[in-house]
Amino acid sequence: MKRKQLEEEYSASTKSDFSKKRRIQRQLELLKDDQKSSDEGQSSSDEEEDEEVKSKERGGDTTEGYERYFLDLHGKAQTSNNTLSKLQVLEPHEFHLILQKTQKKHRSEMHTLFEMQKQHFSQWYFELHSGFNLIFYGYGSKRNxxxxxxxxxxxxxxxxxxxxxFPSISIKDILLKITAGALGVQVPTGQIQDHVAYICNYFSREDREYDSLYIVIHNLDGPNLRNERTQTALSMLASANNIHLVVSVDHINAGLLWDNVKSSRFNWIWHDATTFDDYLVETSFENSLLIRSSELGGARGAKYVLDSLTTNARGVFKILAEHQLMEMEIANMDGKGNESVGLSYGQYYQKCREGFFVSSDLALRTELTEFRDHKLISSKKAMDGTELFFIPLDKSTLLHILEQM
Incomplete structure (x- = not known):
């Protein structure tokens, strides 16, 4: 309002009023400066308010410099109450379906690498028929x-x-697959050494039906093939005439499986077969935290439990396992064990007493309680009220456990 009044007086004044005009002009300039400074002050205050709002959004902390450093250093770390057990557990078929739908990265590069490896097929074949066996290592699945x-x-x-x-593979399964599956002959079950000797003698005969036998083993360093008996039998096959081994390994210490004698029998040529392919098939038998699985840990879990028990406790388990395996063979049963192949408590106690594994009824019940806690032995009441004890494992898994004991 004052500025407008001064402008009117300034326009109405004449040239004679020069000093008055200068005075009015000076006052107008002062008013402009005051207005400009007030606008700047308002702008800075708005900026400060914005900074305060942003600071509150960040948590209300405006500390800077070294104070900020010590505040962060001694501040309480934020943690979450979420745990892995709260994740949704998938069914096995859902888990594998999701894996199959997952897009592979670098698909074209992996295909190029696969084609490059295929160019060595003729060299590998030549090495096999020159008396060597082939072993492949490198990152990625070599199965395909x-x-x-x-x-x-x-x-x-x-x-x-x-x-x-495969979690329940054994050397007996391998030898039976060679004789019954590949050669089409039935060999009487006996010692592993006799079975191996039969196969070696077959391919050393002049009148044999097949010239050569090729054995491809994916993961020769698998958990169930690492034992001394399996590696010895396979090395004897590898050293035989007209039997050729092609294997893959993934464990970094796979070479420690063999001593000088076995290494000489295998006569390996090592090849780097890096593929960067996924281990989908190889890991499909492993327990995952994302998959709903049974409480029983299978052959591997049973082995860990049995290794931690006393000799008498293992003997108690072995008596039931041998009885159940015999009953499953008679009944030609392939599924998990149940009460139909079980052993009554009276018979079980008598067998354990005869084997000097328990000395009293209380001792046997104590051992059975521990096996029940580990889900290795189950029991069920029969129609006549008799309690039957059985091992809830399939025949192949049970056989593998007995071979390891």
Whole structure:
């Protein structure tokens, strides 16, 4: 209002009023400066308010410099109450379905690498028939590569493919697969050494039906193939005439499986077969935290439990396992054990007493309580009220456990 009044007086004044005009002009300039400074003050205050709002959004902390450092250093770390057990547990088929739908990265580069490896097929075949056996290592699953090599190049003789990562595989299964599956002959069950000797003698005869035998083993360093008996039997096969081994390993210490004698028998040529492929098949038998699984840990879990028990406790378990395995053979039963192949408590106690594994009824019940806690032995009442004890494992898993004991 004052500024408008001064402007009117300034326009109405004449040239004679020069001093008055200068005075009015000076006052107008002062008013402009005051207005400008007030606008700047308002702008700075608005900026400060914005900074305060942003600071509150960040948690209300405006500390800077060294004070900020010590505040962060001694401040309480934020943690979450979420745990892994709160994650949704998937069914096995859902888990594998999601894995199959997952897009692979670097698919074209992996395909190029696979094609480069295929160019070595003729060299590998030549090395096999020069008296060597082949062992492949490197990052990534080598299963598809070795299967492709076997189906493409190893076509002039029986081919046996062994999945060493299978949780219940055993040397007996491998030998039976060779004789019954590849050669089509039935060998009486007996000692492993006799079975191996039969196969070696077959391929050393002049009148044999097949010239060569090819054995492809995925993961020769699998958990169930690492034992001394299995590696010895396989090394004897590898050293035989006209029997050729093609294997893969993934464990960094796989070379420690063999002493000088076994290494000489295997006569390896090592090849780097890096593929960067996923281990989907190899890991499908492992327990995952994301998959709903049974409380029983299978053969591996049973082995860990039995190793931690006393000799008498293992004897108690072995008596029931041998009885159940015999009953499952008679009944030709392939599924998990149940009360139909179980052992009554009276018979169980009598067998344990005869084997000097328990000395009293209380001792046996104590051992059974521990096995029940580990889900290794279950019991069920029969129609006549008799309590029957059984091991809830399938025949192949039970056989593998007995071989390890």
């Amino acid at each position: 590569l070795l299967n492709e090599f076997a189906q493409t190049a190893l076509t002039n003789g029986p081919l046996v493919v062994i999945n060493g990562f």
